[in-house]
Amino acid sequence: xxxxxxxxxxxxxxxxxxxxxxxxxxxxxxxxxxxxxxxxxxxxxxxxxxxxxxxxxxxxxxxxxxxxxxxxxxxxxxxxxxxxxxxxxxxxxxxxxxxxxxxxxxxxxxxxxxxxxxxxxxxxxxxxxxxxxxxxxxxxxxxxxxxxxxxxxxxxxxxxxxxxxxxxxxxxxxxxxxxxxxxxxxxxxxxxxxxxxxxxxxxxxxxxxxxxxxxxxxxxxxxxxxxxxxxxxxxxxxxxxxxxxxxxxxxxxxxxxxxxxxxxxxxxxxxxxxxxxxxxxxxxxxxxxxxxxxxxxxxxxxxxxxxxxxxxxxxxxxxxxxxxxxxxxxxxxxxxxxxxxxxxxxxxxxxxxxxxxxxxxxxxx
Amino acid sequence: xxxxxxxxxxxxxxxxxxxxxxxxxxxxxxxxxxxxxxxxxxxxxxxxxxxxxxxxxxxxxxxxxxxxxxxxxxxxxxxxxxxxxxxxxxxxxxxxxxxxxxxxxxxxxxxxxxxxxxxxxxxxxxxxxxxxxxxxxxxxxxxxxxxxxxxxxxxxxxxxxxxxxxxxxxxxxxxxxxxxxxxxxxxxxxxxxxxxxxxxxxxxxxxxxxxxxxxxxxxxxxxxxxxxxxxxxxxxxxxxxxxxxxxxxxxxxxxxxxxxxxxxxxxxxxxxxxxxxxxxxxxxxxxxxxxxxxxxxxxxxxxxxxxx
Numbered sequence: 001x002x003x004x005x006x007x008x009x010x011x012x013x014x015x016x017x018x019x020x021x022x023x024x025x026x027x028x029x030x031x032x033x034x035x036x037x038x039x040x041x042x043x044x045x046x047x048x049x050x051x052x053x054x055x056x057x058x059x060x061x062x063x064x065x066x067x068x069x070x071x072x073x074x075x076x077x078x079x080x081x082x083x084x085x086x087x088x089x090x091x092x093x094x095x096x097x098x099x100x101x102x103x104x105x106x107x108x109x110x111x112x113x114x115x116x117x118x119x120x121x122x123x124x125x126x127x128x129x130x131x132x133x134x135x136x137x138x139x140x141x142x143x144x145x146x147x148x149x150x151x152x153x154x155x156x157x158x159x160x161x162x163x164x165x166x167x168x169x170x171x172x173x174x175x176x177x178x179x180x181x182x183x184x185x186x187x188x189x190x191x192x193x194x195x196x197x198x199x200x201x202x203x204x205x206x207x208x209x210x211x212x213x214x215x216x217x218x219x220x221x222x223x224x225x226x227x228x229x230x231x232x233x234x235x236x237x238x239x240x241x242x243x244x245x246x247x248x249x250x251x252x253x254x255x256x257x258x259x260x261x262x263x264x265x266x267x268x269x270x271x272x273x274x275x276x277x278x279x280x281x282x283x284x285x286x287x288x289x290x291x292x293x294x295x296x297x298x299x300x301x302x303x304x305x306x307x308x309x310x311x312x313x314x315x316x317x318x319x320x321x322x323x324x325x326x327x328x329x330x331x332x333x334x335x336x337x338x339x340x341x342x343x344x345x346x347x348x349x350x351x352x353x354x355x356x357x358x359x360x361x362x363x364x365x
Numbered sequence: 366x367x368x369x370x371x372x373x374x375x376x377x378x379x380x381x382x383x384x385x386x387x388x389x390x391x392x393x394x395x396x397x398x399x400x401x402x403x404x405x406x407x408x409x410x411x412x413x414x415x416x417x418x419x420x421x422x423x424x425x426x427x428x429x430x431x432x433x434x435x436x437x438x439x440x441x442x443x444x445x446x447x448x449x450x451x452x453x454x455x456x457x458x459x460x461x462x463x464x465x466x467x468x469x470x471x472x473x474x475x476x477x478x479x480x481x482x483x484x485x486x487x488x489x490x491x492x493x494x495x496x497x498x499x500x501x502x503x504x505x506x507x508x509x510x511x512x513x514x515x516x517x518x519x520x521x522x523x524x525x526x527x528x529x530x531x532x533x534x535x536x537x538x539x540x541x542x543x544x545x546x547x548x549x550x551x552x553x554x555x556x557x558x559x560x561x562x563x564x565x566x567x568x569x570x571x572x573x574x575x576x577x578x579x580x581x582x583x584x585x586x587x588x589x590x591x592x593x594x595x596x597x598x599x600x601x602x603x604x605x606x607x608x609x610x611x612x613x614x615x616x617x618x619x620x621x622x623x624x625x626x627x628x629x630x631x632x633x634x635x636x637x638x639x640x641x642x643x644x645x646x647x648x649x650x651x652x653x654x655x656x657x658x659x660x661x662x663x664x665x666x667x668x669x670x671x672x673x
Contacts, residue, residue: 010455010458203449
């Protein structure tokens with residue numbers, strides 16, 4: 001046990017003395033959270049819009065107040081006639097124009113049905129889609145309220161559950177945790193083992209009374225501790241800075257992080273048994289683990305929008321299931337009975353990775 | 366005959382295309398400083414890795430203090446000290462931390478075996494807080510030696526410890542090896558430097574995976590069969606050509622500014638050599654009779670395929 005303690009202590013020296021490792025451990029998570037939280041924010045506020053109101057009634061005025069009151073839009077321009085619309089878009093002043101036709105009020109009274117036209121600048125496709133759907137939602141609400149009084153309504157049946165405001169923080173925090181745990185666990189462990197190979201110290205260790213399993217566990221423990229610490233740091237940052245909810249059980253969340261970390265660590269060991277240099281280890285982790293995790297786990301692109309072959313690949317990426325788990329636990333407050341499926345997939349994957357890495361360790365001895 | 370500390374019996378090992386070791390047999394006696402001498406690629410490192418239980422031999426047996434390298438790996442690992450070819454230390458750990466780590470890895474403490482390494486470690490003490498990556502080559506070598514000795518091994522095995530180290534440090538290092546030997550530790554050391562062979566009690570010449578000869582350095586040089594002359598001339602290259610063209614010359618190699626030459630008939634007279642030299646207009650040449658060096662013997666054994 002004294003040997004083991006000496007080994008773990010040595011490992012912590014390696015971590016705390018290497019600036020690169022320290023940067024990856026502590027600067028990278030914060031940088032990622034801040035970048036995804038602020039710079040790459042998909043949420044919007046104060047979108048400039050134009051209003052073309054040819055209706056003389058009260059209803060259009062009320063609706064406009066309602067839209068401005070939402071805080072997402074500011075009226076940049078008030079238009080006089082439909083011919084002004086192209087000019088407004090070309091000047092780039094507005095992203096969207098709301099057009100109330102002349103007979104809006106009459107239609108609403110007599111036909112119990114009125115049309116309002118939303119014209120969006122689709123050169124910025126994301127904003128166009130988002131703003132129109134926001135507006136449809138607002139108009140839908142408005143109509144429902146009015147409907148009770150006048151029985152004149154247009155039913156807009158768009159409803160988002162869990163994330164009514166479509167906040168991207170819900171999406172990126174679980175993704176960042178998945179990515180950070182993978183970097184720390186897989187990348188750093190594979191690099192640290194490859195470094196021992198490079199310096200030749202692994203040769204000395206392998207003929208010392210420290211057993212190979214002790215070497216591996218001793219390598220893994222510091223990273224396991226630091227990974228878990230890091231995931232809590234990111235989750236706390238998500239909760240207190242970005243307002244991520246924490247509905248579900250903390251114990252379940254810890255368990256999910258733990259299982260995923262162990263899966264990543266065993267992947268790191270697997271890589272390190274196959275490579276000889278730190279560079280090769282880094283390259284293998286980046287290409288075979290980080291790229292798929294970034295692109296195919298649902299972190300950046302929704303899995304549903306991927307082509308079928310890539311959807312199949314995303315199923316074998318641990319992060320895919322881990323992200324589902326975190327979202328279910330933190331945002332939906334799901335208990336174990338609801339999430340046993342991604343949980344058991346993740347545990348099964350972890351078991352396979354551990355078995356395979358033990359096998360390749362044995363072969364290398 | 367003394368008890369043997371290391372016993373090697375017809376060990377063979379192949380890498381894909383290369384026969385790294387071919388039926389090697391040798392014995393190292395207890396308390397001996399034994400040298401494995403041979404050029405790069407002779408098989409020294411492979412043999413050492415088999416002894417320290419990192420590799421398994423394909424064929425043959427090896428044992429250390431009676432323990433088989435295949436069957437008793439764990440017990441062998443406790444009684445040997447091994448210093449690999451590169452100084453395998455943690456560059457980001459300080460001198461003291463490196464030593465303390467290796468001590469604890471072998472279930473001991475620095476204090477327990479300090480007496481063994483004291484004379485070496487005293488030289489390192491002024492730098493004990495320096496990172497080992499920032500040490501000079503000679504210092505790294507001393508630290509690596511301390512780390513290999515810290516668990517008081519009975520047999521010390523060193524793979525080319527003096528490669529890449531300056532001449533002064535090399536000399537100091539061999540003095541340390543003699544001190545360690547005087548504490549009763551058997552030492553097996555490999556080196557590509559022929560001049561270090563004289564510092565060993567006994568040596569084995571290794572070439573192409575085979576042993577050319579095993580003996581004490583003085584007896585090894587006795588295997589050189591001819592009288593040896595050293596010749597120096599301004600026109601060294603032309604002189605080499607001229608001498609090699611003479612059918613009586615059996616051996617002719619450049620050693621620094623001298624040419625070492627020997628003749629197939631030992632009764633050859635100095636006059637005859639001088640005549641031949643002046644016939645080739647090398648009248649400036651100085652010629653002296655010298656005893657053969659280890660390297661002369663190695664080249665002779667290599668050329669004549671005198672495998673034991």
